[in-house]
Amino acid sequence: MLSEFRRASALLEVHPEIVSESYVSDRSGWMVSFDGNGLVASHVMRRTPARFGYGCDRREVSRAIRDHVLQLVKPDSRGSIGLVSGDEGVEWLESHPGCGCAFDRVTPFSSRVFLAAARRSDSTFLVDAISTDGGGIACNVILEQGLCIQELAGMTLAEFALKTSLLPARMLGLEGRKGHFTPGADADVTVYDPVSQKAVLTLVEGRKVLFRGTVARQPGRVICTESGRSRVEAAGLEAVVVRGGIPTLRRRP
Numbered sequence: 001m002l003s004e005f006r007r008a009s010a011l012l013e014v015h016p017e018i019v020s021e022s023y024v025s026d027r028s029g030w031m032v033s034f035d036g037n038g039l040v041a042s043h044v045m046r047r048t049p050a051r052f053g054y055g056c057d058r059r060e061v062s063r064a065i066r067d068h069v070l071q072l073v074k075p076d077s078r079g080s081i082g083l084v085s086g087d088e089g090v091e092w093l094e095s096h097p098g099c100g101c102a103f104d105r106v107t108p109f110s111s112r113v114f115l116a117a118a119r120r121s122d123s124t125f126l127v128d129a130i131s132t133d134g135g136g137i138a139c140n141v142i143l144e145q146g147l148c149i150q151e152l153a154g155m156t157l158a159e160f161a162l163k164t165s166l167l168p169a170r171m172l173g174l175e176g177r178k179g180h181f182t183p184g185a186d187a188d189v190t191v192y193d194p195v196s197q198k199a200v201l202t203l204v205e206g207r208k209v210l211f212r213g214t215v216a217r218q219p220g221r222v223i224c225t226e227s228g229r230s231r232v233e234a235a236g237l238e239a240v241v242v243r244g245g246i247p248t249l250r251r252r253p
Contacts, residue, residue, distance in 0.1 A: 005111070005114050005115075005118075008115075009118060009126060012120075012126050013120055013121065013126070016120075019128055019171055019246050019249050020127045020128055020129075021127060021128060021129040021130065021131035021168075021171075022112070022115035022116050022127040022130060022131060023107065023112070023115075023131055023132070024112050024116055024131075024132070024142060024145035024146060024149070025107065025112075025132060026104055026105050026107045026109070026112070027102050027103065027104050027141075028048075028103060028106040028107055029073070029100055029101050029102035030042045030044060030045040030100070030101060031100055031101070032061065032072070032093060032097070032098065032100070032101045033097065033098045034057075034097075038057050038058050039056055040056045040057070040061065045101075048103055048106060049061070049064055049070070049103075051106075052064065054069070054070075061093075062090050062093070065086070065089040066087065066089070066090055068086055069085075069103070070085065070089075070101055070103060071083035071084060071085045071101065071102045071103075071104075072084055072085065072092050072093055072099055072100065072101050072102075073100035073101065073102065074089075074092050074096075074099070083102060112145065112149075113149055113152065113154060115127050116149050116154060116155070116163070117149055117152075117154030117155055124251040125155075125159075125162075125163060125167075125251065128163070128167050128171065128251065129163050129164070129167050129168045129171060130142050130146050130160075130163050130164050142164055143190070143192055143197060143198070143199055144197045144198070146160050146163070146164060147160070147192075147194075147197045158253075162253055165178075165179045165180070166179040166180055166253065167179070167249070167251065170247065170249055170250060171246065171247075171249060172223060172242055173242045173247055174223075174240075174242065186204070186205045186206075187203060187204075187205055187206040188204050188205065189201075189202070189203040190202045190203075200212055204218075219236070219237065220237045220238070221237060221238045221239075221240050222237050222238070222239055222240065223242060224239055224240070224241060224242070225241065225242060225243070225244035226241055229241055
């Protein structure tokens with residue numbers, strides 16, 4: 001793994017035009033489907049159960065679910081994404097073949113810390129932003145994991161804000177309204193408890209969308225280019241249109 005770190009560092013160092021982000025969750029997931037021989041179709045997923053002492057056929061996958069090692073993605077009645085395991089998980093797989101799944105303790109801590117904290121020779125971050133998987137599995141842990149890396153002296157709190165707010169806004173071409181708390185910006189604010197490292201209040205454009213665990217139901221937004229506007233709006237969502245492409249990134253505050 002150390003050799004992979006060094007190779008990635010060398011490539012990013014000599015190619016500053018590459019804009020990148022790194023993943024900080026230990027959770028990783030795939031779709032659960034089986035081939036004609038009853039084996040997991042994904043070759044990536046075939047290797048993962050073995051790390052926990054399981055095979056990759058249908059019976060072994062069900063055993064991993066019952067043992068609460070493998071979790072399945074299941075939406076609740078409100079459409080929110082949750083993870084289930086045990087007997088409930090096995091029943092969900094039987095009725096929903098091809099559903100998403102997630103293993104915890106997959107992504108090594110060493111790689112998560114290295115990629116988030118590594119620096120270029122000019123002291124800017126080697127990897128520009130901290131990312132999460134905001135898709136089919138629940139692993140939005142930027143705040144918790146990022147603060148853990150900060151406590152390990154991987155970055156300051158100001159640099160954590162840079163990697164999670166300002167630089168991502170610049171990457172998306174939204175610096176005029178996002179990523180900073182200054183006059184003219186959208187008043188997007190997250191307040192967190194430093195002990196639990198959990199968000200307790202979130203404002204979007206000054207409107208409360210999260211308060212003490214309760215999420216306000218509001219129309220969703222999708223960042224897209226002009227070519228995607230009509231599809232987004234047809235789905236009843238608000239389109240935040242950006243120019244597209246990756247701008248030349250200013251890496252300093």
